[in-house]
Amino acid sequence: MKIPYLQKANAAFLDRHVTRASDLIQEWGGESFSGVGIIGAPLSKSSISHSGACFAPGTIRKAFSAFSTYSIEENIDLASCMIRDLGDIAMHVTDVLQSQNRVYETIFRVFEENPLWLPIVLGGDNSITYPSVKGFSKAKGKVGVIQFDAHHDVRNFQDGGPTNGTPFRSLIETGTISGNHLIQIGIRDFSNSKPYFDYVNNKGVTVYTMKDVRQKKMVDIMRKSLDKLKDEVDSIYVSVDMDVVDQSQAPGCPAIGPGGMDTQDLFEAVSYLGEQSIVEGLEIVEVDPTVDFRDMTSRVAAHVILHFLKGKRKSVEI
Template identity: 55%
Template sequence: MVPYLKEAGKAIFQDRYVTKANELLVPWDGKHASSIGLIGVPLSKSSISHSGAAFAPQAIRQALSFYTTYSIETGIDLADIAITDYGDIVMHPTDIAKSQKRIAETVGQVVALHPESLWITLGGDHSITCPVVSGWQKQKGKIGIIQFDAHHDLRNLEDGGPTNGTPFRRLIETGVIDGSQLVQIGLRDFANSRAYTEYGKQRGVTMYTIEEVYRLGIETIIEESMKTLADVTAVYVSVDMDVLDQAFAPGCPAIGPGGMDSRTLLHAISLLARDDKVQAIDIVEIDPTIDFRQMTSRLAAWVILQFLKEKSGRQPD
């Protein structure tokens, strides 16, 4: 054996006392699974603007390698947990509707196999949330959704079909959720239309603008949001990274000024993860091909760690 040769891509420095967060990912063997599952959904052909978000699942997994498993703030070390990585769902090469059907079927199947698991989904553009939630909800009953987003994503389906601007309208109009089961946080000026704001209000959607986030405080908004969803059995959190100001998420296709700062988003995820009803999260709308120094993927990886840090003491081994 030649001592200093390693498999390609693995000739990196290692410290015996440090565990990197990407080491928590364990490929699914088709049978056994941990209490935390992760699945990639590499779809971005449904985006109404140019997007390479299909490359994001692998970019976010790789970004986990930038971090350790130890939280100095809490003393929690995630090194002893395992995340079952189910891999990525294979998309149809040309048919968006068939791709979304595959997503719903696949998520439904894996959640049925391991219904008690926490679920982390890596998009993809925001169109994936509709089929993912549709598949996940079948095992959960009445669910609520908390959506971090600059946009309503309540666009009509006649003008473009099932795009990344329509996921929550589709969930409402197909009866997966009622409008009162959706809370939107971080809606931004000059990013939406009056018609879709009115549609949301008519359907009972709870909406918080980014101005309200800073005027009321994220702790108050999260507390109010969970009270709004008090009668659901489980809560799904959807994080569209364009809720963030462009300074914190340059890799979003729909960047813009005046958004949320990263610390506020991370605090919100921490607060939500403390509630046992919160059982799933997705992260969408990152295009690694336009990111700067992987800033946006790194932040997405931190969102995962923040979520798991709060959940680690609440889940069975």
């Protein structure tokens, strides 16, 4: 017998005229599909500092329930968009290299079965970028990467091995991507060393510092970046390290710092990139829910994804 007003424990308030962004996410049953699919890569044992980033895929998914599907700024509703949730990649308990290899194998295997998959990868620390892009490039061909980050992430391997500080060195040294096809945006003062700037400069990497971000329009940076890559690569992958955002707006990162990017600049950038058909993958890394405040950083991450999807909806049907 149904009793009026009785509902499931801890049920959220329901408004018949509001679609929550979390309603877009549907569990994947293993069938063939095309379009947007979220996959978690909960690895943080490879971080050079304390990190609970392994918990981020869950908190980012949860953060979707705080937002609706409607963009009032663009008069676009994502309510009909389906996001398949592929689940999380199982990490090895002790072997970091094995865990990273599992990310690579899983990303590529999903592409083998579903070549029109548009991946949204939820890290995890930044070490997952190397295997993620490696799997992506094996499926897509020649890849360009647009990286939003406070750091170059090209540390040497001798002082710690393949950590969250080395993914882009790994990508370049293995020939997975060319330095000429890497664009770094938001590199921050007093967060890097000159030898690592010299390394990316010698490899042909394009670097936009936070000074560049402050002085130039974000859309102009995006246009220039796309103009550089679009005729040289088959596909573009977007990597967002959440520590690119100022610590006041993204406190839940292992490497917070002042002088970072404003969230609105980041949202504008990923929305614009989402409009481009050559942009076919997005990852978000370095969210640590264990040091966050009221899930602020996970909510920013969810917004990044929604703005990216808004861009896709403006250009193509998703």
